[in-house]
Each structure stands twice: as C-alpha cells, then as structure tokens.
Amino acid sequence: MRIGFIGCGAMGGAIARGAVAAGLVDGGQMLLYDSYLPSAEALAGELGAQVASGAADVAGGADLLVLAVKPNVIEAVLADVASHLDQTLVVSIAAGIPLARLEAASRAGGSGEVARVVRAMPNLAASVGQAMTGLALGTRVSEPEAEPVRALFEAVGRVAMVPESLFSPFVAMAGSSPAFALEYADSLARAGVAAGLTKRAALEYAAQAMRGAAELLLSELDKQGGRSAADLIDAVCSPGGTTVAGMMALDGAGFRAATEAAVAATIARDRELAG
Numbered sequence: 001m002r003i004g005f006i007g008c009g010a011m012g013g014a015i016a017r018g019a020v021a022a023g024l025v026d027g028g029q030m031l032l033y034d035s036y037l038p039s040a041e042a043l044a045g046e047l048g049a050q051v052a053s054g055a056a057d058v059a060g061g062a063d064l065l066v067l068a069v070k071p072n073v074i075e076a077v078l079a080d081v082a083s084h085l086d087q088t089l090v091v092s093i094a095a096g097i098p099l100a101r102l103e104a105a106s107r108a109g110g111s112g113e114v115a116r117v118v119r120a121m122p123n124l125a126a127s128v129g130q131a132m133t134g135l136a137l138g139t140r141v142s143e144p145e146a147e148p149v150r151a152l153f154e155a156v157g158r159v160a161m162v163p164e165s166l167f168s169p170f171v172a173m174a175g176s177s178p179a180f181a182l183e184y185a186d187s188l189a190r191a192g193v194a195a196g197l198t199k200r201a202a203l204e205y206a207a208q209a210m211r212g213a214a215e216l217l218l219s220e221l222d223k224q225g226g227r228s229a230a231d232l233i234d235a236v237c238s239p240g241g242t243t244v245a246g247m248m249a250l251d252g253a254g255f256r257a258a259t260e261a262a263v264a265a266t267i268a269r270d271r272e273l274a275g
C-alpha cells in the first residue's frame with residue numbers, strides 16, 4: 001500500500017512516524033507533500049520517504065491519501081487534487097469539517113464525481129502508537145473498503161467507528177484531550193517543584209503515574225464487568241489517607257467543573273468550524 005500525505009506538520013508527521021515505527025509500511029512506500037517544502041523534506045529524510053513535486057502527484061500516486069492540513073484550507077486542497085483521485089481513498093483528519101463538505105469540495109474540483117472519503121479524528125500520540133482515532137465513512141465508502149484506513153490507524157493506536165453526529169464530543173474526548181492531560185501533568189509537576197522536586201523528575205513521575213492509571217482503566221474497560229474509573233479511585237483512596245484529602249481539595253477547587261467547561265468549549269468550537 002502506498003500512503004501519501006499532504007501536510008507534514010504535527011499530525012501528518014505523527015501518523016507517518018507511527019505507521020513506519022509499527023511496521024505497517026516502509027518509509028519508501030510513502031509520498032509526502034507540504035506547501036512548506038522543508039517540512040516534507042525533513043520528514044522524508046527521517047523516514048526514507050519520497051518528496052512529491054506537488055499535491056497532485058501525491059494524490060495520483062497513493063492508494064491512501066491523508067489530508068493533514070488545517071481545516072481552513074482542506075476543502076481547497078481537496079478540490080485541487082480531486083481529478084487525480086480515481087484510484088485513491090482519501091482520509092481527512094481536519095477538526096470540524098463534515099463529510100458532506102469534503103465530498104462537495106471533491107465534486108466541485110473533479111469531474112463531478114464524489115471522491116471516496118473517510119473522516120478521521122486521531123491524536124498526537126499516533127507518533128508513539130497510542131492514538132485514539134474515531135472514523136466515519138463517506139457515502140462512497142463501505143466498511144470493507146475502509147479497511148486500509150482502519151489498518152493505518154490501528155497501527156498507531158486504538159480505533160472506534162463514531163457516528164458523524166458525535167464527532168464533536170469525540171474531538172473533545174480524544175483529539176484535544178491529550179493537551180488537557182498534558183496540562184494536568186504540567187500542573188501536577190509544578191506543584192511537585194514547589195514541594196522540592198526537580199521539574200524533570202516530577203514530570204517523569206507524573207507521566208508514568210498517568211500512563212499506569214490509563215492502562216489500568218483500559219484493562220478494566222476491556223473486561224466484561226470490569227471496574228469503573230470511580231471504583232479505581234475508591235481503591236486508591238485509603239480511609240483517612242492522603243488521596244482522599246487530595247480528592248476533596250480537587251473537588252473544592254472545581255476540577256470537575258473546569259474539565260466540563262473545557263469539553264463544552266471544545267465541542268462548541270468544533271461545531272463553529274463546521275459552519
């Protein structure tokens with residue numbers, strides 16, 4: 001399978017690196033384009049991939065084309081390459097842009113036919129094989145036909161089929177939430193520094209604890225009748241102990257309310273981008 005990327009920034013790079021690291025494809029099977037050439041060249045140098053001379057060359061030369069550009073340019077980019085997509089399955093990872101708009105852009109730019117498009121919402125952890133990706137299929141793509149897309153994102157993490165009507169909450173849960181989690185890690189570590197730890201050590205302790213908590217929760221969710229997050233919290237909180245004191249301070253400072261506000265703002269912005 002030849003995979004093409006238009007856009008080699010944070011996410012194009014993360015998915016390309018993750019796919020090569022997982023052994024899904026060889027770097028040599030990748031074709032890269034970015035309007036800022038040094039980005040494509042740097043990624044190609046790292047992965048042994050080829051740099052295309054233009055977006056149309058990537059579109060025509062790939063079985064699977066990942067559009068990893070910002071939401072405000074994706075429709076123009078798709079329209080520009082639409083006449084080269086006869087043999088190509090397209091994946092958009094743009095926040096906010098619905099399949100109907102992507103299909104319309106491909107119809108307008110091509111010969112009047114709608115491209116085969118899949119909408120995906122991965123996250124930055126694709127580069128280390130730990131993304132959570134939601135997928136929704138366009139009108140011309142069946143689940144079996146979307147198998148290469150599923151394989152790409154399974155190589156870089158977990159995958160769920162998500163109804164497009166739920167993409168905005170999915171962005172909040174999985175696309176944007178790595179930033180929320182990192183903000184939590186940084187806040188935890190800053191407090192650790194105030195208590196005398198070095199920032200490097202505090203971040204390592206916090207990150208490993210977060211990884212442990214995440215793996216614990218996933219292992220329970222993967223079991224029939226596994227424990228919930230609340231059950232696991234109860235298992236950490238010894239009666240009269242340290243954790244319950246910390247949990248009550250989190251409640252008092254509005255941790256839940258702050259998290260709910262972050263999710264609501266993310267959903268609102270995603271819907272605003274959808275127009």
Ligand SMILES: NC(=O)C1=CN([C@@H]2O[C@H](COP(=O)(O)OP(=O)(O)OC[C@H]3O[C@@H](n4cnc5c(N)ncnc54)[C@H](O)[C@@H]3O)[C@@H](O)[C@H]2O)C=CC1
Nearest residue numbers: 007008009010011034035036068069070071093094095122
């Ligand atoms: N950053 C993240 O954690 C996530 C981002 N996304 C989505 O991924 C997409 C890309 O985001 P990032 O990688 O963060 O942005 P980025 O700014 O790091 O990368 C975008 C790349 O596209 C290039 N570019 C701009 N216009 C272009 C054009 N006309 N043709 C070819 N290349 C062009 C830029 O030079 C840049 O290298 C966005 O649509 C965003 O909504 C989705 C999930 C997570």
Ligand SMILES: O=C(O)[C@@H]1CCC=N1
Nearest residue numbers: 094095171175176177
């Ligand atoms: O902030 C954004 O718009 C993108 C989408 C999800 C993560 N980053």
